[in-house]
Amino acid sequence: MKSVHGLCERCERPGYIVHHKKELAPNNINDPNITLNHDNLEYLCLDCHNAEHDFNREKKSATKKGYRFNDKGELVPTT
Template identity: 55%
Template sequence: MKPFAKKFYKTTAWKKCRSSYFAYRHGLCERCSEPGKIVHHKQYLTPDNINDPEITLSFNNLELLCQDCHNKEHHAIYGVIADGLMFDDSGDLVRREIE
């Protein structure tokens, strides 16, 4: 999560919105129908729009994704950063552990 968004993601408004959207989508990823995990903002949050509820809290700008689809979304936007890297459950880039 970006530093400018940390405060927003701790708000009661976001927590209620996230919970409601999760239930609205029956807990399933909108792309693959696996169990959803992340309520994703289709229009990414920026310092300029973080206070706009039409962007931050509108169901029209949300999508429930599983971790894999969320990772693919960010890889599609930013490209593959490097072999051996992945996004963790918080969306942070980390080194992939080799099994």
């Protein structure tokens, strides 16, 4: 976050969350080359992070079926 001055690496608005470019999965969650490697991390604002996951939703949802993230980043039921 310090290296990008706290700004989103895509739109340069204030950042909010560290995004893993290579998605975390059960087979790599304990691999520091994936989880902690700066080349796999990107600091994003909430809008850019949500857009990234909305884009990838067709391939695989980031949440359990029937749930979504709200504007505050909280996991909530879709109903």
